[in-house]
Amino acid sequence: AQKVTQAQTEISVVEKEDVTLDCVYETRDTTYYLFWYKQPPSGELVFLIRRNSFDEQNEISGRYSWNFQKSTSSFNFTITASQVVDSAVYFCALSEAKIKAAGNKLTFGGGTRVLVKP
Amino acid sequence: DTGVSQDPRHKITKRGQNVTFRCDPISEHNRLYWYRQTLGQGPEFLTYFQNEAQLEKSRLLSDRFSAERPKGSFSTLEIQRTEQGDSAMYLCASSLGGGPNSPLHFGNGTRLTVT
Numbered sequence: 575a576q577k578v579t580q581a582q583t584e585i586s587v588v589e590k591e592d593v594t595l596d597c598v599y600e601t602r603d604t605t606y607y608l609f610w611y612k613q614p615p616s617g618e619l620v621f622l623i624r625r626n627s628f629d630e631q632n633e634i635s636g637r638y639s640w641n642f643q644k645s646t647s648s649f650n651f652t653i654t655a656s657q658v659v660d661s662a663v664y665f666c667a668l669s670e671a672k673i674k675a676a677g678n679k680l681t682f683g684g685g686t687r688v689l690v691k692p
Numbered sequence: 693d694t695g696v697s698q699d700p701r702h703k704i705t706k707r708g709q710n711v712t713f714r715c716d717p718i719s720e721h722n723r724l725y726w727y728r729q730t731l732g733q734g735p736e737f738l739t740y741f742q743n744e745a746q747l748e749k750s751r752l753l754s755d756r757f758s759a760e761r762p763k764g765s766f767s768t769l770e771i772q773r774t775e776q777g778d779s780a781m782y783l784c785a786s787s788l789g790g791g792p793n794s795p796l797h798f799g800n801g802t803r804l805t806v807t
Contacts, residue, residue: 607793609795616800617800617801618801619735619783621795621796624793626793665734669793670792678787678792678793678794679748679792680727680735682734684732684734685732685733685734
């Protein structure tokens with residue numbers, strides 16, 4: 575069975591500080607996909623980034639970057655130079671690719687609430 | 693792209709009543725998903741449609757829950773004989789094919805409170 579764990583329940587930072595969110599996952603599959611979603615107070619989950627299990631190259635996209643390490647089953651996410659608008663709950667999620675036509679059935683972690691103070 | 697639309701945004705009902713929620717996905721998205729999110733938790737998968745066919749249902753979806761997508765466009769989720777444990781945010785999402793690597797586009801959700 576799949577499992578996603580986000581050990582940090584809440585992080586509070588001052589604007590312009592960097593924030594790193596931890597995510598650890600469990601899966602028996604060799605092919606899988608990892609996602610980060612943001613849920614602002616409005617409630618709508620917003621897709622941020624995606625990674626497949628074959629690509630461990632870490633990247634930067636604007637103020638977002640991620641560190642995928644298969645050896646430790648971790649997929650950490652960093653917001654650089656945080657802003658007040660980054661305040662939200664962030665979810666890490668996992669989907670398996672056993673059956674390509676199976677759709678994207680995501681297993682979510684419990685979320686980390688990020689509060690960015692001005 | 694008008695986004696995924698859900699109606700109503702909030703629903704308060706008494707235990708034992710039936711409720712129905714509606715989801716309008718992004719037009720031309722052939723896949724539609726329902727998730728449930730309780731307070732302080734991540735969303736949990738309930739069910740999934742490809743066009744009008746319901747392809748998978750979670751064990752979380754008891755006999756009191758039924759979902760339909762009659763013409764492969766909008767979807768409804770009905771809960772019969774509601775219980776207090778049904779209180780949660782019900783999220784709808786859609787995607788344009790692509791399988792397990794396709795990002796889901798979520799609506800704002802319907803918050804259900806059962807009193």
